[in-house]
Amino acid sequence: MQKTISIIGSGFSALSASCYLAQAGYKVSIFEKNDTAGGRARQLIKDGFTFDIGPSWYWMPDIFEKFFNDFGKSTSDYYQLDKLSPAYKIFFSDEIITIGDHMDQICEEFERIEVGSSKPLRKFIARAQEHYDIAINKVVLKPGISPFELVTKETITRVDRFFKTISSEVRKNFKNPKLISTLEFPVLFLGAKPNQTPSFYSFMNFADFGLGTWHPKGGMYEIIKAMKNLAESLGVKIHTNSNVEKINVDNGNAVGISVNGEVLQSDFVLSGADYHHSETLLDKAYRQYSESYWDKRTFAPSSLLFYVGFNKKLKNVEHHNLFFDTNFETHAEEIYDDPKWPKNPLFYVNFPSVTDKSMAPDGCETGFFLIPIAPGLEDTPELRQQYFDIIINRFEKRINQSVRENILFKESFCVNDFISEYNSYKGNAYGMANTLMQTAFLRPKLKSKKVNGLYFTGQLTVPGPGVPPSLISGKLVAELIKKNEA
Numbered sequence: 001m002q003k004t005i006s007i008i009g010s011g012f013s014a015l016s017a018s019c020y021l022a023q024a025g026y027k028v029s030i031f032e033k034n035d036t037a038g039g040r041a042r043q044l045i046k047d048g049f050t051f052d053i054g055p056s057w058y059w060m061p062d063i064f065e066k067f068f069n070d071f072g073k074s075t076s077d078y079y080q081l082d083k084l085s086p087a088y089k090i091f092f093s094d095e096i097i098t099i100g101d102h103m104d105q106i107c108e109e110f111e112r113i114e115v116g117s118s119k120p121l122r123k124f125i126a127r128a129q130e131h132y133d134i135a136i137n138k139v140v141l142k143p144g145i146s147p148f149e150l151v152t153k154e155t156i157t158r159v160d161r162f163f164k165t166i167s168s169e170v171r172k173n174f175k176n177p178k179l180i181s182t183l184e185f186p187v188l189f190l191g192a193k194p195n196q197t198p199s200f201y202s203f204m205n206f207a208d209f210g211l212g213t214w215h216p217k218g219g220m221y222e223i224i225k226a227m228k229n230l231a232e233s234l235g236v237k238i239h240t241n242s243n244v245e246k247i248n249v250d251n252g253n254a255v256g257i258s259v260n261g262e263v264l265q266s267d268f269v270l271s272g273a274d275y276h277h278s279e280t281l282l283d284k285a286y287r288q289y290s291e292s293y294w295d296k297r298t299f300a301p302s303s304l305l306f307y308v309g310f311n312k313k314l315k316n317v318e319h320h321n322l323f324f325d326t327n328f329e330t331h332a333e334e335i336y337d338d339p340k341w342p343k344n345p346l347f348y349v350n351f352p353s354v355t356d357k358s359m360a361p362d363g364c365e366t367g368f369f370l371i372p373i374a375p376g377l378e379d380t381p382e383l384r385q386q387y388f389d390i391i392i393n394r395f396e397k398r399i400n401q402s403v404r405e406n407i408l409f410k411e412s413f414c415v416n417d418f419i420s421e422y423n424s425y426k427g428n429a430y431g432m433a434n435t436l437m438q439t440a441f442l443r444p445k446l447k448s449k450k451v452n453g454l455y456f457t458g459q460l461t462v463p464g465p466g467v468p469p470s471l472i473s474g475k476l477v478a479e480l481i482k483k484n485e486a
C-alpha cells in the first residue's frame, strides 16, 4: 500500500520535500492556505509590472542545480539563468562601491577604496571558499539530530572559527569602514548581527564574491513555477485555498489534518509552515516548545516592503542596490538589541527591469524597496507612509534625480501582512537567525519528539533562513522520513 503524507504549506522547503517524497513512492498532498503556491516567494503582477514579493537574490546556484539534478533535470530545463554584471552597487553617503561579477574586478574596487586591501581580500575569500566546501558538502547535509554531526576532521581542525565572529575576522583584515560593511553584508542573510555570527559563516562571502549573483529570467517566482511543475510531474497534488486548522493526533500518532473544516487522514504529516504556528495546530500536550522558548530565540528581521511601478527608466541604479548611507550598527541595534522603528534605516532596492525587460512595461521600471525592521513592531498605514517618505527622499538624493512624480502606484507589505499571509511568528520575514546558539542541532527539530509521524521543515528548523537552505531543509526531512518510516 502506498503511504500517504499531508504537507502543510507550499514554500520552497515544502515543495522540495514533496518532490523527494513523491520520488520515493509516497502519495503526497500539499495544503496551502493562500491562493497560489510559493510561500514567501509569491509574485505580484500589476498593470504590466512583475514583482517578486519576497526573495530576490539568487545566490549559490550550485544548490539549485543539485536539487533539479536529483530528479534527472537541470535548472535550464525550467528557466534561463543570467549572471548579473555588476552583481550589485552599494551607496554610501559619499561614495558608491560597485561589486563586479569577477574577483579581479572586485579586487580593483577594493584597491580603489583602500590601497593594499586586495591581498587580504583574496586570502579571506580563499578561506571562505574552504568554509563553503565544508559547510555545503559536509555540515549542512546533516539533519541536526546530534552535536556529533558537526564533528568532522575538517571542522575539528577549524573549531576556533565557530567561536570567533565574522565581525572580528573582517576587522582584523580591513580598516576601511565601507569595506567592512561590504564584507559584513552577506551574513545579514543569516538573520543575525555580524558580531554574533561565527566566522565559519564567511562561506556567505564566497557565495557573494566567488559564485556571484544570478537572476532567473522572469524573476524568482520562476523557481517556484519550476518546482511546482516538477512536483506535479512526480504525482504531488497541490491544493491551494486550503487552510490547515489542526494536526490530528491519535494516541501519540499523527493521523492527518483538518482543512477548511474537513478531516483528512494520512499516515504522516509534514509542516512547512512557520514552526511556531505549526505547533499551535496541535493540542497543547503535543507541543514541544513553549511560548517562552520562542520568545527567547533570536529571530531574523521582519521587513517593511514597497512594490513600486515607475513610469520611466531610472538612471544610476543597478538590478540590486544597497543604501548603506547611514550607520549600520545603530540600525542593527534597533533590530536586535532595542527593537524599535529605526531612526535612519539602511535599505535595499531592486530593479529587476534594469536587466530583464520582461519585468516591466517598455520605458518603465519595477522597484522593490526593503527596510529590515525588528519583528513584532507596531505596523500602521501612517508608519508605512512615514518610512516611504524617508527612504524615497534619500533615494532621490543618492541617485541624483527625482522619481516621486514618476510613481504610478505603490503597494506595501509589513509585519501585519507577514502574520496574516503566512502565520509568521511576530511577523518575521526570514525565520530564525543562525547564531552560534541557534545552529544545527540547537535549532528546532525536523522530527517531533512528542508525536510519531509528525515532521517539520523550513527556515525555522535546519539548516536555516534563505532559499538554498530551504531547498536543503526539504531534502533533509524527506530523507529522515524515508529512514524512520520505511
Ligand SMILES: Cc1cc2nc3c(=O)[nH]c(=O)nc-3n(C[C@H](O)[C@H](O)[C@H](O)COP(=O)(O)OP(=O)(O)OC[C@H]3O[C@@H](n4cnc5c(N)ncnc54)[C@H](O)[C@@H]3O)c2cc1C
Residues within 6 Å of the ligand: 008, 009, 010, 011, 012, 013, 014, 031, 032, 033, 034, 037, 038, 039, 040, 041, 053, 054, 055, 056, 057, 058, 059, 242, 243, 244, 245, 272, 273, 274, 277, 303, 305, 370, 421, 422, 423, 429, 430, 431, 457, 458, 459, 460, 464, 465, 466, 467, 468, 470
Ligand atoms: C522580503 C523577503 C526577502 C527575502 N530575500 C531573500 C533573498 O533575496 N534570497 C534568499 O535566498 N532568501 C530570501 N528570503 C528568505 C526566503 O524567502 C525564505 O527563507 C524561504 O522562502 C522560506 O521558505 P519556507 O519553505 O521555510 O517557508 P514559507 O515560504 O514561509 O512557506 C510557508 C507556507 O506555509 C503556508 N501556511 C502557513 N500556515 C498555514 C496553514 N495553517 N495552512 C496551510 N498553509 C499554511 C504559508 O502560506 C506559506 O505559503 C527573503 C524572505 C523575505 C520575506
